Amino acid sequence: MDAFWIIVTGFLVASSTGMLGNLLLLRKMSMMGDALSHAVLPGIVVAYLISGSRASVPLFLGAIFMGVLTTFLIHFFSARGKMQGDAAMGTVFTFLFAVGVIMVTRYAGEADIDADCVLHGEIAFVPLQTSSFLGLGVPSPVWTLLILLALIQLIFWTGYKGWMITSFNQEYAQSIGIRTALWHYSLMAATSVATVVSFESVGAILVIAFLVVPAATAYLLTNNLKWMTVLILVQGLLSALIGYWISDLVQGSISGAMSVASFFQFVLAFLWSKKRGLKSPL
Amino acid sequence: MELIWKYITLADPNVRYVAWAILLLGGVSGAVGTFNFLRKKTLIGETVAHSMLPGVLIAFMLSGVKNPFVLITGAAISGWLSIQLVDYITNESKIKGDSALAIVLSSFFGFGIVLLSIIQNNYSGEQSGLDHYIFGNAAAMSPLDSQTFILVSIAVMIVVLLNFHNIKAVVFNKDYAASIGINIKRVDSLISFITILSISVGIKAVGIVMMSALLIIPPTAARFWTQRLTPMVLISGFFGALAGWLGAFVSYAETSMPTGPWTIVIVSIIAFVSMVFAPKRGVIYQRWTKLKLMRRINEENLLKAAVQCELKGLGKLFNRLSINTRQKFETRLWNRTIKRLRRKGLVRKVHTGFTLTADGRAYGAEIDRRHKIWEIYLQRRMQMNIHLVHDEAETMEHFLTPEIEAEILGELGLCSRFNPILEIHEIIPETA
Numbered sequence: 001m002d003a004f005w006i007i008v009t010g011f012l013v014a015s016s017t018g019m020l021g022n023l024l025l026l027r028k029m030s031m032m033g034d035a036l037s038h039a040v041l042p043g044i045v046v047a048y049l050i051s052g053s054r055a056s057v058p059l060f061l062g063a064i065f066m067g068v069l070t071t072f073l074i075h076f077f078s079a080r081g082k083m084q085g086d087a088a089m090g091t092v093f094t095f096l097f098a099v100g101v102i103m104v105t106r107y108a109g110e111a112d113i114d115a116d117c118v119l120h121g122e123i124a125f126v127p128l129q130t131s132s133f134l135g136l137g138v139p140s141p142v143w144t145l146l147i148l149l150a151l152i153q154l155i156f157w158t159g160y161k162g163w164m165i166t167s168f169n170q171e172y173a174q175s176i177g178i179r180t181a182l183w184h185y186s187l188m189a190a191t192s193v194a195t196v197v198s199f200e201s202v203g204a205i206l207v208i209a210f211l212v213v214p215a216a217t218a219y220l221l222t223n224n225l226k227w228m229t230v231l232i233l234v235q236g237l238l239s240a241l242i243g244y245w246i247s248d249l250v251q252g253s254i255s256g257a258m259s260v261a262s263f264f265q266f267v268l269a270f271l272w273s274k275k276r277g278l279k280s281p282l
Numbered sequence: 283m284e285l286i287w288k289y290i291t292l293a294d295p296n297v298r299y300v301a302w303a304i305l306l307l308g309g310v311s312g313a314v315g316t317f318n319f320l321r322k323k324t325l326i327g328e329t330v331a332h333s334m335l336p337g338v339l340i341a342f343m344l345s346g347v348k349n350p351f352v353l354i355t356g357a358a359i360s361g362w363l364s365i366q367l368v369d370y371i372t373n374e375s376k377i378k379g380d381s382a383l384a385i386v387l388s389s390f391f392g393f394g395i396v397l398l399s400i401i402q403n404n405y406s407g408e409q410s411g412l413d414h415y416i417f418g419n420a421a422a423m424s425p426l427d428s429q430t431f432i433l434v435s436i437a438v439m440i441v442v443l444l445n446f447h448n449i450k451a452v453v454f455n456k457d458y459a460a461s462i463g464i465n466i467k468r469v470d471s472l473i474s475f476i477t478i479l480s481i482s483v484g485i486k487a488v489g490i491v492m493m494s495a496l497l498i499i500p501p502t503a504a505r506f507w508t509q510r511l512t513p514m515v516l517i518s519g520f521f522g523a524l525a526g527w528l529g530a531f532v533s534y535a536e537t538s539m540p541t542g543p544w545t546i547v548i549v550s551i552i553a554f555v556s557m558v559f560a561p562k563r564g565v566i567y568q569r570w571t572k573l574k575l576m577r578r579i580n581e582e583n584l585l586k587a588a589v590q591c592e593l594k595g596l597g598k599l600f601n602r603l604s605i606n607t608r609q610k611f612e613t614r615l616w617n618r619t620i621k622r623l624r625r626k627g628l629v630r631k632v633h634t635g636f637t638l639t640a641d642g643r644a645y646g647a648e649i650d651r652r653h654k655i656w657e658i659y660l661q662r663r664m665q666m667n668i669h670l671v672h673d674e675a676e677t678m679e680h681f682l683t684p685e686i687e688a689e690i691l692g693e694l695g696l697c698s699r700f701n702p703i704l705e706i707h708e709i710i711p712e713t714a
Contacts, residue, residue, distance in 0.1 A: 030384040031325050038491055081557040081565055086324040086380065087502040091553055094495030098546035105540050205395055209388035216381050246396075253399035259392030266385060274374055 002127040003248075005139050007240045009126045010258050012145035013198045014210045014236025016152040020191050021215035022228060023160075026167040031086070032071075032188075033211035035093035036195050037204035039070040041100025049107065056200060063199070067192025070096060075184065123202040123254045141201035148197050155190055160225070163187055202255055209259035210236065217266045220273040235265055285535055297534050303428040304526035304541055307484045308549070310435045311493070312500030312522025313442070314480050316515045317473045319501035320453045323379065326365065327497035329387040331481050331490040333364030335394030339401060342412060350426075354482050361478040364390055369470075427487065434483050438476045442515075445472055450511050488542030495546045496522055503553035506560035525549035579680050580619045583609050585628060585646030586653070586679070588638050593650075593703060601635035647701075652687060653679040657706045659690050668706060 017033070024030050040063040047062025070092055077088040126141050166173045166183045173180050191211075198207045218231035243258025250257070311327075318326050334357035341356025342348065364386050371382040401412070442449065451459035452469040460466050477497070484493045504518035529545030558565050587609040588600050596604065602616045611619065620636065623629040628642030638646065656675040660666045666674070682690075691698055 025378075025381050028378050028380050030378075030381040031328070031387075034328065034384060034387060077557070082563065082568070083502060083557065084319070084322065084324065084505070086322065087319060087498060087505075090324050090328065090494070090498035091502050091550060094491055094498060094546055095550035097491050098495065098543035098550070101540060101543040102547065105538060105543075205388060205392050208384065209392055212381055212384040213388060216377050216385055220375060220377065250396065250400055251403055252396040256392040256395030256399065259388050260396060263385065263389030263392070266389075270371065270375055273376075 003244060005127045005142060006123055006254060007244050009123055009139075009142055009145060009201060010206070010240030010243065010254075011237050012142065012149055013202050013207065014214055014239060014262075015233050016145065016149040016194050017198060017207055017210045018214040018232035018236055019152055019156045019229065020187070020194055021211040022218070022232060023163050023167060023187055024191065024211065025215045025219055026164075027187075028085075030212040030216075031089060032191055033195055033208040035074070035089050036067050036070060036192060037199060037208060038097040039093040040064075040066040040196060040199075041097055042066060042103060043069075045100055045103040045107070060196065060200065063196040064193055066096070067196055068189050071185070071188035071192060075181075075188075123206065123258075126201060144197060145201060148194060152190065152194055155186075159183070159186065164225070206255040206259050209262050210239070213259070213262040213266050214239070217262075217269040220266075220269040235262065238265060286531075297530070299425050299428045300541065301527060301530040301534070303431045303487060304530045304545060305523045306428070306431040306435045306526075307480070307487060308496055308500070308522030308524070308526030308529075308545060309519040310431075310438050310522075311480045311484060311496040312504070313515045313519035314438060314473075314476050315497035315522075316501040316504065316511075316518045317449060317453055318477060318497060319505070320511070320514075321473070324498050324501070325380065325383055325494070326368070327477065327481060327494035328491075329368060329383045329390075330361040330364055330478060331485055331494045332387045332394075333390035334358075334361050334482060334485060334490075335391055336360050336397055337363075338412070339394060339397040343397070343401065348412065350486070354486075357485065358478050358482045360390065361482060362474065365474045365478070427483075430483050434479055438479060441472055441476055445469065449473065453511070488545070492542035492546050496526075496549070499546065499549045499553050500525070503549065503556045506556040506563045521549060521552050525552060577619075577622065580611075580615065581623055581626075581628075582645075582649045582680055584611065584616075584619050584623065585638070585642055586649040587646075588629075588636075589643060589646035589650050592638070592643070598637050599632065599635045600637070604635075649679050651701050652682045654702050654705055655687060655690055655696075655700070656682060658696075658702075659694060661706055662694060671706060 021030070021033075024032055043062040043064075043066025044059050045062075047058045047060075047065075050062075051058035073092045074089050077083045077092060078085045081088070083091065126139050162178060162183045166178060166180045170180055173183075195207050195211065198210075214232045214235035215228075217235050218228040221231055222228055239258050239262035242261035242264070244254060246252075246261060247254040247257035315324075315327065318324055337356040337358070337360025338353050339356075340360070341352050344356075345352045367386050368379070368382045371377050371385065372379050377385070398412075448459070448464050448469050449472065451462065451464055452466055452473075456466060459469070481493050481497070484496065488496070500518040500522040501514070503521050504514045507517055508514050525545045525548040528548045529541050529543075532544040532548075533539045533541040556564065561567055584605060587605045590608055591600055591604060592598055602611055602613070605611060605616075620629060623642065624631065628639055628645060629636050630639050653675045656678045657671040660671040660674055661668055688698060691700055
């Protein structure tokens with residue numbers, strides 16, 4: 001049963017982050033997951049200092065707030081400060097992470113806190129956090145992730161036209177009166193929420209992987225959005241299954257193994273697309 | 283004060299190594315980062331640094347010892363592999379650079395995490411401290427480390443100096459570099475080589491994120507100060523070194539404070555200050571030039587409209603309402619513009635309104651003339667519709683220099699004192 005819940009958790013994370021990863025891929029913002037995983041640290045520390053507890057809800061809110069702030073800062077620096085886009089991202093997240101580390105060191109004496117609290121969640125512990133909701137032994141992270149997935153699906157399918165059009169051709173979108181900044185920020189806010197929620201249950205590295213690898217795999221195989229969505233879900237499920245199997249085999253970290261499994265599928269898709277030539281719709 | 287003096291003179295042998303090492307590290311990575319920054323591969327350091335985890339761990343598993351050279355070699359090899367993989371993915375598929383970076387980062391690091399958990403399960407203690415090779419520990423720096431940094435700095439400097447022209451050509455324009463016979467693959471490998479070299483030695487001192495920050499932030503800051511490669515490399519190196527030196531000082535003065543993060547905070551502050559205050563490219567300067575331009579355009583529009591009113595025989599007296607028939611001014615904008623024009627002596631206040639001074643009339647007439655010349659040029663040379671030329675000329679009249687004006691008149695075969703009374707669309711009768 002433990003294995004089942006772990007695989008379900010992996011699949012849920014893959015499907016909600018994968019949908020957003022799809023859009024991030026088109027916007028050339030795939031490194032956002034990595035950036036957010038580092039940048040939310042000061043938010044967590046401040047939330048901890050204010051609330052005085054390691055309860056996950058305040059830390060969670062702190063991290064989400066920081067994630068949204070990070071995306072604002074990155075956009076601000078590249079748009080107003082005329083920083084090169086990737087440099088703006090690099091500057092913002094490393095700076096915030098450094099501030100976070102300094103805060104952790106400064107308050108280390110009074111507080112038992114480090115980045116592990118929220119960022120390095122371990123998927124292996126998911127089955128242990130069982131809540132007896134409706135009499136079913138469903139772990140609480142699964143509930144959270146289910147709600148997240150429902151939200152992401154709702155947002156994605158209501159907003160994907162706006163996001164698609166602003167991703168493909170910003171100038172055109174602007175010229176027909178679409179508010180590109182609004183779409184940008186709503187996507188970034190959704191990404192922040194989704195990543196932070198997932199960080200807590202499966203750890204940063206798996207989220208970074210699931211944010212880009214399934215979407216990239218699907219992107220190599222098809223140009224059709226609906227097929228891409230399906231492929232992302234399949235990729236996520238296979239990653240969770242194979243990853244769990246690998247980790248069981250070598251007795252190693254499950255999150256790490258799942259990201260490696262996801263990468264294997266990417267390699268297969270890559271070789272396939274190379275063989276078929278570059279432009280090959282399914 | 284005494285503390286600062288003690289730090290600067292490096293009287294304390296403990297601080298000597300750390301300060302020198304971090305200073306060199308900052309300088310070298312600032313300089314190296316410039317090349318990656320200009321190739322728009324700023325975040326490559328982040329991927330390479332993360333990708334070194336499996337290399338370090340495999341090196342440890344194979345050798346069974348924590349020999350720094352063995353571990354650094356392992357790190358360098360897996361860093362090299364990650365760069366090759368990123369390049370291969372971007373070249374051979376439709377995946378873009380940043381996605382390739384994220385894919386390689388997450389898979390290598392994920393693999394590293396699997397290895398780490400295996401090692402922790404199967405070794406009984408000799409592995410402790412292994413994570414310092416990836417997550418950084420500046421306090422534990424030894425004389426050996428600063429010697430390594432000196433060697434690396436020299437090596438990087440030699441590589442860069444020997445190949446400076448090739449690197450420059452490749453960084454700015456790959457196609458051009460290829461066309462003049464530069465071996466791009468070789469130069470790319472050289473840049474990768476120095477990147478990996480500085481990351482693999484630096485990562486042990488400051489950790490993954492701080493190391494990639496040292497490659498990202500100094501060039502970002504330096505970019506605000508210069509347009510040229512050589513100054514940029516030097517400024518970037520200087521910012522990195524300065525931040526490293528100050529960061530080491532903070533952790534010297536306050537022993538509990540970590541060196542790496544303080545270095546990054548300081549260099550980030552340098553970057554933010556550069557972004558705001560740098561001449562030419564800074565936010566304040568850019569805002570200021572834009573404001574000045576807007577003011578000039580408003581002044582010129584007002585003068586031109588006043589001159590046109592005079593030409594139309596509406597009298598020399600004008601006010602906001604009479605100008606508004608030709609050029610729309612809101613009250614506040616009008617007041618400000620008039621105030622500036624009066625201060626410059628181009629407009630004078632008379633009892634019921636304003637009138638142009640001789641200078642103001644000449645200036646306004648010149649703008650009006652440029653407008654008309656540009657209209658004729660567009661109509662005759664560009665075959666533009668006569669009803670469309672006016673809007674184009676409204677913009678260009680503010681930017682035509684006397685030289686361009688003379689050239690246009692020459693090309694159109696017009697006298698250099700050509701000065702029509704009416705705009706071109708006013709000459710043509712409306713066709714019903």
